[in-house]
Amino acid sequence: MSTPRTIWVFGDQLNTALGAFADADPGRDVVLIVESRRKIDSRPWHRQRVHFLLSSMRHFARDLQERGFTVDYRVAPTMAAGLEAHRGEFSPGEVTASEPNSHAARALVERLGVRTVPSGQFLTTSGDFAAWAGTRKSLKMEDFYRRQRVRLGYLMDGGEPVGGQWNFDHDNREAPPKGGQYPWPTPPMSVLDDIDETVIGALPDSAVGAMPTGQWATTRADALVRLRHFVDKVLPMFGPHEDAMLSDNWHLAHSILSPYMNNGLLLPGEVCDAVQRAFDAGSVPVASAEGFIRQVIGWREYVWGLYWLWGPDYASMNELSAVRALPPVFTDPSSSAMACMRSCVGDVHDRAWTHHIPRLMVMGNLALIAGVDPRTMTNWMWEMFVDAAEWVMVPNVVGMSLHADGGMMATKPYAGGGAYIDRMSNHCKGCRYDRKKRTGDDACPFTTLYWDFLLRHDERFVRNPRMSTQVRAAQKLPDTGAVRDRAAEVLRLLDSGRL
Numbered sequence: 001m002s003t004p005r006t007i008w009v010f011g012d013q014l015n016t017a018l019g020a021f022a023d024a025d026p027g028r029d030v031v032l033i034v035e036s037r038r039k040i041d042s043r044p045w046h047r048q049r050v051h052f053l054l055s056s057m058r059h060f061a062r063d064l065q066e067r068g069f070t071v072d073y074r075v076a077p078t079m080a081a082g083l084e085a086h087r088g089e090f091s092p093g094e095v096t097a098s099e100p101n102s103h104a105a106r107a108l109v110e111r112l113g114v115r116t117v118p119s120g121q122f123l124t125t126s127g128d129f130a131a132w133a134g135t136r137k138s139l140k141m142e143d144f145y146r147r148q149r150v151r152l153g154y155l156m157d158g159g160e161p162v163g164g165q166w167n168f169d170h171d172n173r174e175a176p177p178k179g180g181q182y183p184w185p186t187p188p189m190s191v192l193d194d195i196d197e198t199v200i201g202a203l204p205d206s207a208v209g210a211m212p213t214g215q216w217a218t219t220r221a222d223a224l225v226r227l228r229h230f231v232d233k234v235l236p237m238f239g240p241h242e243d244a245m246l247s248d249n250w251h252l253a254h255s256i257l258s259p260y261m262n263n264g265l266l267l268p269g270e271v272c273d274a275v276q277r278a279f280d281a282g283s284v285p286v287a288s289a290e291g292f293i294r295q296v297i298g299w300r301e302y303v304w305g306l307y308w309l310w311g312p313d314y315a316s317m318n319e320l321s322a323v324r325a326l327p328p329v330f331t332d333p334s335s336s337a338m339a340c341m342r343s344c345v346g347d348v349h350d351r352a353w354t355h356h357i358p359r360l361m362v363m364g365n366l367a368l369i370a371g372v373d374p375r376t377m378t379n380w381m382w383e384m385f386v387d388a389a390e391w392v393m394v395p396n397v398v399g400m401s402l403h404a405d406g407g408m409m410a411t412k413p414y415a416g417g418g419a420y421i422d423r424m425s426n427h428c429k430g431c432r433y434d435r436k437k438r439t440g441d442d443a444c445p446f447t448t449l450y451w452d453f454l455l456r457h458d459e460r461f462v463r464n465p466r467m468s469t470q471v472r473a474a475q476k477l478p479d480t481g482a483v484r485d486r487a488a489e490v491l492r493l494l495d496s497g498r499l
């Protein structure tokens with residue numbers, strides 16, 4: 001009989017197609033899964049996030065047992081303690097893991113003598129990305145995306161993109177539809193089972209947010225149902241309203257598949273294959289298929305590559321010297337008069353999820369123009385979102401949202417005033433503030449802080465060709481003193497939870 005071997009599976013690698021399972025033998029190998037109490041208790045996680053991750057891990061363990069594997073599922077003080085206890089009990093000849101998805105986890109497995117193998121969880125390895133980046137003067141996402149299209153063959157007609165163009169993004173920036181009758185189907189729900197209920201019963205006291213409802217699938221079978229639902233019923237409508245926000249519809253035509261791709265229940269290749277098949281069958285317009293595939297093989301893989309390329313120190317960058325603590329409106333928006341924040345943070349509370357525009361252009365935007373410390377904001381997003389992972393949150397918050405990397409990732413900061421939010425949402429209609437005003441008690445805080453942000457950082461951004469027009473416009477305002485005074489007042493109110 002061959003030597004027993006352990007396959008160590010991390011909570012974001014829940015898929016037997018990953019590298020460590022390549023030659024797995026249920027009659028020989030033991031699968032180790034560790035729940036680290038230190039990790040679970042370390043932060044005020046959103047309840048639905050903790051539940052989604054732990055319940056998915058436990059369901060995955062059950063699925064493996066049903067396939068004949070011996071599974072050692074341990075609740076341990078730390079990951080290292082879990083492995084040590086496992087080694088003491090099972091004496092494996094070797095412990096193997098698919099390459100973990102964070103700097104810290106890769107350092108951990110190396111320190112603990114775990115053999116790692118390529119994972120296959122992403123379509124691009126960190127080495128592939130570094131090789132591409134090494135040949136470039138600038139790391140434009142669009143260039144990377146086109147290379148991915150050619151390399152992976154999605155939506156290609158020989159060497160050319162189907163539909164004659166690479167990118168249909170300009171078709172995908174429509175304002176929200178008017179009226180309350182929206183065409184997008186309600187996302188499927190799961191019935192909570194015994195495993196879900198056990199996890200709910202043991203949620204940490206420190207957790208926050210609404211209780212799990214079945215919104216998030218915790219098995220691969222249910223995640224596949226979500227994929228089918230998206231491709232069949234939502235994808236044909238995906239695209240035009242991708243950037244729109246509605247206070248009375250949280251999902252619009254978004255796929256809501258990121259949690260499953262990020263914890264391994266779904267793999268990006270199978271998701272894109274399903275979209276390609278639907279396009280080939282003629283049931284999806286090219287702009288919808290392209291818009292979605294770009295998010296997965298372009299943006300998602302690009303962010304993954306940058307996380308590895310720029311290393312662990314990138315997370316600590318703070319080029320704009322932003323030091324503000326997280327304002328109370330991020331943790332309790334109920335008494336805020338800012339309708340947009342009430343809606344967006346309320347959605348986070350209810351489901352641990354919003355789509356990318358509330359993240360970037362409302363919550364991230366407020367953090368940027370108010371000068372919230374990037375590490376604090378990264379941590380909040382990491383704690384609150386069901387699909388969060390370090391690799392996705394660090395580049396998206398530090399680079400894209402807060403410009404704390406000084407422009408390594410995005411050539412301009414994504415700062416906006418009330419006019420943008422009004423154009424792309426229905427939030428401003430019922431708001432106590434006036435999106436057009438930058439001074440006065442009823443001035444929109446976004447508008448005031450937007451102009452103040454430009455004035456605060458005018459020397460830096462006036463040199464930026466994508467920002468200089470706005471900065472010069474700010475410098476020429478007739479009331480810069482009043483804007484600065486109102487901004488100081490807004491920041492005081494924001495800090496004290498009275499905005």
Ligand code: SF4
Nearest residue numbers: 340418428431435444
């Ligand atoms: Fe938000 Fe300003 Fe619009 Fe109110 S007016 S919803 S604060 S952007």
